[in-house]
Amino acid sequence: MTFSVLLQSIISGMLVGGVYALIGIGLTIIFGVMRVINFAHGDIMMVGMYLTFFLFTLLGIDPFVSVLITMPLMFLFGALMQKVFINRVLSALPQNQILLTIGLGLIMSNSAMLAFTSDYKILTTSYSSSSYSLGGISISQPLLISFLITCAITVGLYWFLMRTDTGQAIRATAQDREAAQLMGINVKWMSILSFGIGSAMAGTAGALIAPTYYIFPQVGSAFTLKAFVITVLGGMGSIIGATLGGIIIGLVESVSAVTISSEWKDVVVFAIFLLVLLIKPSGLMGKSRL
Amino acid sequence: MIRKIAASALVMALALPGISQAARVKIGFVNSITGPEAPIGENLTNGVTLALEDLKKKGIEVDLIKEDDTGKPEKSLAAFEKLATRDNVAGVVGPYTSACSSAVASQADKYKVPLLIPAAAKEEITRKGYKYVFRLNAPADVYSSVLMDAVQTIDKPKTIAFIYESTDFGTSTVKTAKEYAKKLGIQEVADEKYQKGAPDFRSTLTKIKSKNPDLVFMVSYVVDAITLMRQSKEIGLSPKAFLGGGAGFTTAQFLAQKEISNMVMSSTQWTDDVSWPGAADFAKRYTAKFKKEPTYHAACAYEAMVIMAETASKNGGDRDKTRNGLKAGHWNGVMGEVKFADYAGFTNQNNHQMLVQQVQNGKYETVFPPKFATKKALYPFKWK
Numbered sequence: 001m002t003f004s005v006l007l008q009s010i011i012s013g014m015l016v017g018g019v020y021a022l023i024g025i026g027l028t029i030i031f032g033v034m035r036v037i038n039f040a041h042g043d044i045m046m047v048g049m050y051l052t053f054f055l056f057t058l059l060g061i062d063p064f065v066s067v068l069i070t071m072p073l074m075f076l077f078g079a080l081m082q083k084v085f086i087n088r089v090l091s092a093l094p095q096n097q098i099l100l101t102i103g104l105g106l107i108m109s110n111s112a113m114l115a116f117t118s119d120y121k122i123l124t125t126s127y128s129s130s131s132y133s134l135g136g137i138s139i140s141q142p143l144l145i146s147f148l149i150t151c152a153i154t155v156g157l158y159w160f161l162m163r164t165d166t167g168q169a170i171r172a173t174a175q176d177r178e179a180a181q182l183m184g185i186n187v188k189w190m191s192i193l194s195f196g197i198g199s200a201m202a203g204t205a206g207a208l209i210a211p212t213y214y215i216f217p218q219v220g221s222a223f224t225l226k227a228f229v230i231t232v233l234g235g236m237g238s239i240i241g242a243t244l245g246g247i248i249i250g251l252v253e254s255v256s257a258v259t260i261s262s263e264w265k266d267v268v269v270f271a272i273f274l275l276v277l278l279i280k281p282s283g284l285m286g287k288s289r290l
Numbered sequence: 291m292i293r294k295i296a297a298s299a300l301v302m303a304l305a306l307p308g309i310s311q312a313a314r315v316k317i318g319f320v321n322s323i324t325g326p327e328a329p330i331g332e333n334l335t336n337g338v339t340l341a342l343e344d345l346k347k348k349g350i351e352v353d354l355i356k357e358d359d360t361g362k363p364e365k366s367l368a369a370f371e372k373l374a375t376r377d378n379v380a381g382v383v384g385p386y387t388s389a390c391s392s393a394v395a396s397q398a399d400k401y402k403v404p405l406l407i408p409a410a411a412k413e414e415i416t417r418k419g420y421k422y423v424f425r426l427n428a429p430a431d432v433y434s435s436v437l438m439d440a441v442q443t444i445d446k447p448k449t450i451a452f453i454y455e456s457t458d459f460g461t462s463t464v465k466t467a468k469e470y471a472k473k474l475g476i477q478e479v480a481d482e483k484y485q486k487g488a489p490d491f492r493s494t495l496t497k498i499k500s501k502n503p504d505l506v507f508m509v510s511y512v513v514d515a516i517t518l519m520r521q522s523k524e525i526g527l528s529p530k531a532f533l534g535g536g537a538g539f540t541t542a543q544f545l546a547q548k549e550i551s552n553m554v555m556s557s558t559q560w561t562d563d564v565s566w567p568g569a570a571d572f573a574k575r576y577t578a579k580f581k582k583e584p585t586y587h588a589a590c591a592y593e594a595m596v597i598m599a600e601t602a603s604k605n606g607g608d609r610d611k612t613r614n615g616l617k618a619g620h621w622n623g624v625m626g627e628v629k630f631a632d633y634a635g636f637t638n639q640n641n642h643q644m645l646v647q648q649v650q651n652g653k654y655e656t657v658f659p660p661k662f663a664t665k666k667a668l669y670p671f672k673w674k
Contacts, residue, residue, distance in 0.1 A: 009493035263483035
């Protein structure tokens with residue numbers, strides 16, 4: 001195997017990992033603030049994908065531009081879900097919370113099936129199979145754009161959480177819900193906000209994947225699993241951890257596919273995952289803090 | 291349309307009051323109606339719907355009991371057991387995928403229910419000597435051999451790379467493809483199995499590109515075919531021919547991706563321009579009714595249902611007699627000549643002639659074998 005093949009796989013692995021990271025970040029924020037494990041995460045992403053698909057086919061809005069519409073809409077969608085459903089079970093047993101999110105996910109995917117049938121929708125843009133060539137290495141155009149958008153969003157989100165008052169309030173809620181409440185923080189509102197952010201991230205990830213992947217009502221489940229691996233690997237609740245986790249998973253998948261075989265890549269991913277958990281059970285960046 | 295059919299059925303019924311075999315028959319149909327295989331499953335369902343209409347015209351009323359297996363073998367098995375024990379069907383048509391069919395096939399002999407598999411490829415299904423299992427379509431080995439035969443008539447390729455999904459369909463097709471390639475003296479340079487539905491094949495394809503193969507042979511259901519071809523274009527993989535093993539490479543969705551589907555060759559059980567009796571007419575009626583073009587799965591399911599219902603009705607719905615009727619019968623319809631024979635280790639297998647089609651100017655054209663070809667194959671492959 002030549003060096004250029006390896007380099008190619010590293011680059012595409014990084015780019016794919018960037019989008020994985022975005023899915024993981026959404027999940028990790030929701031867990032960090034509410035301690036709720038969101039099993040509907042992949043299905044929220046599916047909603048984002050359909051939104052992108054219809055914005056493109058009906059209104060002709062480019063998928064990457066439509067992120068500007070998808071993101072706020074998905075934020076509202078998530079906030080509503082939190083306000084109507086999740087807020088009611090915040091003090092319930094964890095298994096009840098899990099049942100609720102699984103149920104919400106099932107309702108979403110089955111409603112999508114009723115409304116749009118189980119047909120695969122394929123979003124074809126003029127750049128769906130275009131690439132830039134750089135000294136023998138080809139860089140996928142849609143993937144590169146998604147990666148850049150992901151970077152911008154991650155940096156923006158990090159700045160928001162670290163530097164703004166609201167961000168600080170969210171972090172305080174994540175650290176100690178009751179203490180935050182005693183300090184005059186409206187923790188219910190913070191929960192709504194963070195679930196909104198989490199689902200906006202998932203929806204955006206859906207929008208970014210749509211031009212190179214395909215869309216169907218059950219598309220979410222595969223990504224829910226991936227999101228879990230990413231967040232647990234990075235440390236539940238850590239944004240940097242989720243970013244790192246996403247890129248690591250992307251890289252490992254891609255590099256092990258060329259060095260070993262594509263059949264074994266998932267084995268390698270899960271072996272590394274278990275190894276990390278054995279050595280550092282809380283995950284790479286895990287302190288259970290945002 | 292419906293009224294017309296109803297009217298013609300009524301006329302038939304009045305005109306032929308004395309048809310003794312017009313007894314109602316109960317037939318089961320197991321299919322992937324929902325789930326990831328649903329887009330192909332829809333073709334089977336539609337094919338069966340058309341078959342029922344035509345059977346009605348012939349005076350055969352079918353009580354169809356549809357079961358959805360969502361593409362999962364365990365559900366398929368449960369559906370078959372329900373049909374066999376509770377619904378008391380005369381015979382079962384289906385299921386679609388290889389994994390589901392091989393699970394169900396093992397039970398057909400146990401319940402002594404004739405099972406006619408319309409479109410599943412895995413060879414073992416008809417290799418275990420099951421008495422009650424019949425298969426209409428050609429098994430996996432033909433998927434690859436017909437493609438390589440087609441290429442052999444144009445060129446003498448030296449190397450071949452395989453990329454395929456890690457399912458029953460993928461692995462069994464490629465296993466025989468490898469044996470056939472060896473026989474023809476084509477050297478295998480890559481063997482890459484992938485997890486169905488993966489979003490990223492770029493590194494695997496780059497690896498294949500570095501081996502510079504003459505032929506790239508792919509086996510995928512539905513949309514992975516599109517992802518694979520998109521990413522092949524992205525990284526600039528350009529062999530002399532892309533060969534697709536049926537399924538995902540024969541759908542209207544694949545055809546619609548003009549940028550990447552052009553010149554891709556694929557093996558298929560049926561095309562709409564083949565000279566088998568009623569094939570063109572079937573395609574025309576199907577397109578008019580469902581506003582979509584049929585894939586080979588639709589034709590397979592149509593013919594399977596016609597054969598099963600006719601045989602069952604002739605034998606008064608008796609399972610053993612129906613089984614013997616299938617074994618002894620001979621048909622010539624939209625799928626060409628059909629006869630369930632024992633040969634080369636197969637039992638009750640229709641030795642079906644597969645075809646090769648190629649996307650040319652946004653249309654599937656039959657290019658092999660010469661007897662059925664409508665256009666000459668374009669070779670070598672070039673990206674549009």
